[in-house]
């Protein structure tokens with residue numbers, strides 16, 4: 124199959140490009156075995172622990188450009204890529220240079236959440252395919268805009284919800300689909316972590332470090348003085364991310380949605396949250412309890428960072444198909460209650476087990492952590508021009524669960540009615556404002572992608 128490509132054409136120089144006014148033309152095609160040139164946007168922990176390794180395992184993908192407004196990180200990333208692959212990549216501070224570079228076929232976005240969608244949407248508009256980390260969006264509007272952009276520009280978009288490439292997720296889905304669990308009545312998801320006290324304090328204003336382009340780092344977020352606490356505050360500010368709910372619960376709920384057959388949006392959400400457990404200056408809550416009404420079943424999510432006795436699935440279990448977590452204190456499990464049985468479902472490769480009527484295990488499926496499978500699936504999708512497992516539409520719907528829960532908290536711990544067709548709340552104007560989000564001038568997501 125031929126690889127189709129849109130190329131952005133513009134008379135403006137890369138350095139003067141805004142986040143708007145693009146004009147596209149379909150350009151020449153590439154063969155399925157042609158090398159695919161990749162740019163990594165965001166050279167932090169996640170970006171550098173995924174993209175280079177994926178390129179090593181799949182040499183058809185070539186890491187030609189690295190991008191980060193933190194010049195120390197950028198230099199380190201460039202050195203590391205040169206060491207790994209034998210030639211120095213282009214190193215750029217500003218991702219707009221990448222969108223203007225016709226030789227770049229695909230981007231791998233591993234920034235924080237506030238940059239995910241502005242970057243991914245612009246990448247689609249510029250004719251690039253996209254791998255974008257979770258939680259994909261900062262609000263409902265921009266998540267939908269990515270779905271539209273991917274469709275309009277015919278781009279491959281793989282969202283980094285890697286459980287969507289886990290073999291055990293598919294076998295759990297098949298088991299439920301077979302009817303052996305009976306009719307699903309309730310799905311209880313947990314993301315009950317230990318954030319070591321969870322107290323967060325705003326630090327004083329300081330000069331911007333010499334090696335940091337603060338304007339680009341903030342991007343769509345409001346311009347503000349540099350503070351160490353903001354620079355390190357990914358889970359703490361609504362303008363940077365969606366708290367622990369988007370950080371980890373997004374994975375858990377996405378996996379839960381997948382195995383129960385990717386249902387459409389819920390009809391309502393009741394979200395409760397609190398910051399009163401340990402105090403501090405965080406905008407995001409320390410604990411949340413959320414209920415989603417899907418009409419014929421209900422889903423809940425218990426989420427936060429204040430339950431020190433709960434544990435994530437240990438590394439040994441993540442890598443061994445024959446081992447299962449101790450479900451009772453597993454912090455990222457989902458319990459799926461059917462009329463005929465209870466399925467425990469783990470994250471991080473934890474697998475699944477079904478409990479029967481006499482407390483016996485009646486079925487199980489072991490698993491391993493599916494990061495590399497998800498990356499391989501992206502490469503395969505690029506080569507075949509096929510739909511990837513982390514499809515933009517379904518991952519957007521999973522991300523909407525995060526936004527619903529957070530918005531219900533932000534409007535005062537309320538029940539919100541949701542029109543899934545329009546992706547709008549019907550009983551709260553403020554909730555609709557939060558679903559739309561705001562952007563700093565020059566970094567907005569367009570109404571018409």
Ligand SMILES: NC(=O)c1ccc[n+]([C@@H]2O[C@H](COP(=O)([O-])OP(=O)(O)OC[C@H]3O[C@@H](n4cnc5c(N)ncnc54)[C@H](O)[C@@H]3O)[C@@H](O)[C@H]2O)c1
Nearest residue numbers: 165166167168169170190191193233234235256283339340
């Ligand atoms: N799928 C998973 O299991 C998984 C695991 C860990 C992290 N993540 C996600 O990956 C993302 C990155 O997390 P991380 O731990 O690597 O964070 P990090 O802070 O280590 O790295 C983020 C990098 O993005 C850079 N950046 C900021 N603005 C940028 C811009 N305008 N252009 C280019 N780069 C920019 C920062 O300077 C930093 O180097 C987050 O969204 C996180 O949720 C996903």
